[in-house]
Amino acid sequence: MSEALRIEGLHKSFGTLDVLRGVDLAVNDHEVVCLIGASGSGKSTLLRCVNLLEPIDAGRIVVEGVDVTARGVDVNRIRRRIGIVFQAYNLFPHMSVLKNVTLAPRLALGLSARDASTQALTLLERFGLADKADNYPDSLSGGQQQRAAIVRALAMQPDLMLLDEVTSALDPELVAEVLEVIRELAGGGMTMVIATHEMSFARDIADRVCFLDAGVILEQGPPEQILSAPREARTQQFLQRIIEAGRL
Amino acid sequence: MAGESRRRSDPALDERRSRILGSLRSGAEGRRGALIATISTVLFFTALALLITHSPGWPEVRSTFFDWDEFKDSLPEVSRAFLLNVKMFCIAEVLILIFALVLAVMRSLPGPAALPLRILGIAYADFFRGVPTILVIAMLGFGAPALQLKSVPTSTTFWGIVSLVLIYTAYVSEVYRAGIESVHPSQAAAARSLGLTHFQALRTVVLPQAVRRVIPPLLNDFIGLQKDTALVGFLGSIEAFKQSQIDAAATFNYTAFTAAALLFVALTIPLARFTDWLVARDRRRRQATGT
Numbered sequence: 001m002s003e004a005l006r007i008e009g010l011h012k013s014f015g016t017l018d019v020l021r022g023v024d025l026a027v028n029d030h031e032v033v034c035l036i037g038a039s040g041s042g043k044s045t046l047l048r049c050v051n052l053l054e055p056i057d058a059g060r061i062v063v064e065g066v067d068v069t070a071r072g073v074d075v076n077r078i079r080r081r082i083g084i085v086f087q088a089y090n091l092f093p094h095m096s097v098l099k100n101v102t103l104a105p106r107l108a109l110g111l112s113a114r115d116a117s118t119q120a121l122t123l124l125e126r127f128g129l130a131d132k133a134d135n136y137p138d139s140l141s142g143g144q145q146q147r148a149a150i151v152r153a154l155a156m157q158p159d160l161m162l163l164d165e166v167t168s169a170l171d172p173e174l175v176a177e178v179l180e181v182i183r184e185l186a187g188g189g190m191t192m193v194i195a196t197h198e199m200s201f202a203r204d205i206a207d208r209v210c211f212l213d214a215g216v217i218l219e220q221g222p223p224e225q226i227l228s229a230p231r232e233a234r235t236q237q238f239l240q241r242i243i244e245a246g247r248l
Numbered sequence: 249m250a251g252e253s254r255r256r257s258d259p260a261l262d263e264r265r266s267r268i269l270g271s272l273r274s275g276a277e278g279r280r281g282a283l284i285a286t287i288s289t290v291l292f293f294t295a296l297a298l299l300i301t302h303s304p305g306w307p308e309v310r311s312t313f314f315d316w317d318e319f320k321d322s323l324p325e326v327s328r329a330f331l332l333n334v335k336m337f338c339i340a341e342v343l344i345l346i347f348a349l350v351l352a353v354m355r356s357l358p359g360p361a362a363l364p365l366r367i368l369g370i371a372y373a374d375f376f377r378g379v380p381t382i383l384v385i386a387m388l389g390f391g392a393p394a395l396q397l398k399s400v401p402t403s404t405t406f407w408g409i410v411s412l413v414l415i416y417t418a419y420v421s422e423v424y425r426a427g428i429e430s431v432h433p434s435q436a437a438a439a440r441s442l443g444l445t446h447f448q449a450l451r452t453v454v455l456p457q458a459v460r461r462v463i464p465p466l467l468n469d470f471i472g473l474q475k476d477t478a479l480v481g482f483l484g485s486i487e488a489f490k491q492s493q494i495d496a497a498a499t500f501n502y503t504a505f506t507a508a509a510l511l512f513v514a515l516t517i518p519l520a521r522f523t524d525w526l527v528a529r530d531r532r533r534r535q536a537t538g539t
Contacts, residue, residue: 051441080443090438093534094456103452104442138534156442 003065004029004160004191005050010059012042012049019045021215023059027160027193032186034202034223035195037212038238043195044087046212047162050193051084064159080108083153084162087169089145091137091152097124098133101152109156116155123151127181143174147181154185161185163194167201199242203227211235311501318503322495326504329491330511333477336405336487337515340412340477341470347417352424353450369421376418382479385411389483408480416473423465427458460530467523471516478512488512 005027012020019042027033035043048054050061052068052075061069068078092100101124102116111119124130127147137145146166153161163182167175179201186192186205196202202209203223210220211230219232230236300306354362355369376384388411393402401407431454439449459466481490488511492504 053437053441076440076443076445079441082441084441086434086438088434090434092435092438092453092457094460104439104444107448107452108443134536136534136536139536152442 002029003027004031004063005193006060006062007046007050008060008062010046010049010061011057012045012054013057019215020049020056023212023215023217025210025217025220027191029191030189031207032190032192032194032205034206034209035193035212036197036199036202036209036226036238041212042215043212044164047084047164047193047195050162051082052078053084076108080104080156081159082162083156083158083160085146085149085153085164085166087165089137089142089149089169091145091149093137096134096136097129097140097148100137100148101155104152105155120151120155123154124148127151127184128177141174142170143177146170146174146178150178150181150185159191161190161192163192163196165195165197167196167198197242199227199239211238213238313502313506315501315503318499318501319507322492322499322504323507325495326488326491326507327511329486330488330508332405332485332487333474333512334515336409336412336477336480337470337474340409340416340473343409343413344416344420344473347413348420348424349455351417351421352428355421355425356428356450358446373418373421376415377422379415381411381415381476382482384415385479385482388414389480404483405480405485408477408483408485412473412476412480416469416476419469419472420466423462423469424458426465427462428454430461431457463523463526463530467519470519474515474519475512478508 003026005025007023007025010020010023011018019040023042023046025033025046035046037043045054049056050063056069059069060067063078063082066078067073068075091097092103095103098117098120101120102111102113105111105116105119106113121130121133124133127150129144129147129151132140132144132148137148140148146169150163150166166182167178170178175198179198182192182194182201183205194202194206206223208220209223209226210217211226211232211234212218213232213234219226219230219235226235227239230239303309351369351372354365355373357365385408389404389407392400392407392410393404435453435457436449439453440446444452477487478489481487481493484490486494488508489505492508495504496502
């Protein structure tokens, strides 16, 4: 099995705040890895570093065998192969859903408007959004917006998808429809790194769960082991708080 | 699914509509409010009219500024001259929209390599917003032709337009820049994360949103520009203000100024309504369900 992503000794700080303090992580092709941990533990920053949205201070990130943190690397080329979906959707409000989805394939991949539309409509159909193609994002529910954002990332046919707490901004009744989409992606063999607070979802979908604490991966393993029988005291504390909040 | 999409009534728009009429609402309370509004408006303007028309100098002011015969005589000439204002305004506006955008983008360029461009942009905006319009017009209008260079035009109107473009580019670039900075960085991040280049993200994601947001302040600057075309008359171009000065000097009557003023207002009002329409259309679009 070949490696989709390898992160070695990743350090990232914002000013005096050390957010990532030596993260090592390897993700195989078709593997689904869930990142769990308290707010501020570095989950989002880690994903943003992989997508090169944040410059890193030290370490190496290798995507599909290419060191993306090397000097002189074409960041736009790299980003086309890595899809990222944000907590706040970040759809473009001045464009219809269809335009949102076709924009990058047209500009970054050079697809014709017609090909991009055909491909986008197929994807929107697959995720139950075909009738929303001409809608503008503001007229959609949160769940629909987040699904549209996932479709927008998928339209670039990425090798790797990064999902950054994609259900955290949603009303509880809309979470399921978005998780369903992610399940389908996992079923289709998409390699994914998912930062999430949905523990039962992580247990369900992840091949591996990583617990981030204070900027390092403190513990990782199969979901049953990490979520049911964690070794580290910090992991136990974190899960205890989640259970108390009724989220596990 | 279809039931989830919703068309919201827009409180902000309702608010704006009701600003002129106060808190008028339908129903009995609304009728009572309308009555009070009518009475107070009539009383106020009657009082104001009486105050002015009963002032000691009113008969003289009326015959000097508001003489109907003078108005009829001067209006055709002033209108013809006003076409020059419209021409200067139209040419300048197009150039300003382009140059100001270039300047704003220059100032928003990231990275240390673009520092000279950013400095240049800041210096330009500081300088041309600082110098009074009339001084720029005077220095360029009288100074540039005085160089007697062969390829340099000597037309005062040309240099008037150049001055207005230089000054308003500085103002409008600041408006654009405010718009660019008001677009949340997550929008640019989303565009870049899809593999778009900095300029592609700017062109397709950031600028379209930025420009939509600054349409009202842009209009504000363009109304200012419209009026400032009158300053070019200072160089000798026969535009509406200069023409009314000539008329006034010939007849010892200032009604021509009133005619010029009315023409400027007449141009401003449709522009203001057009902007309102643009803003409302954009708002409707963003709420559109596509059906």
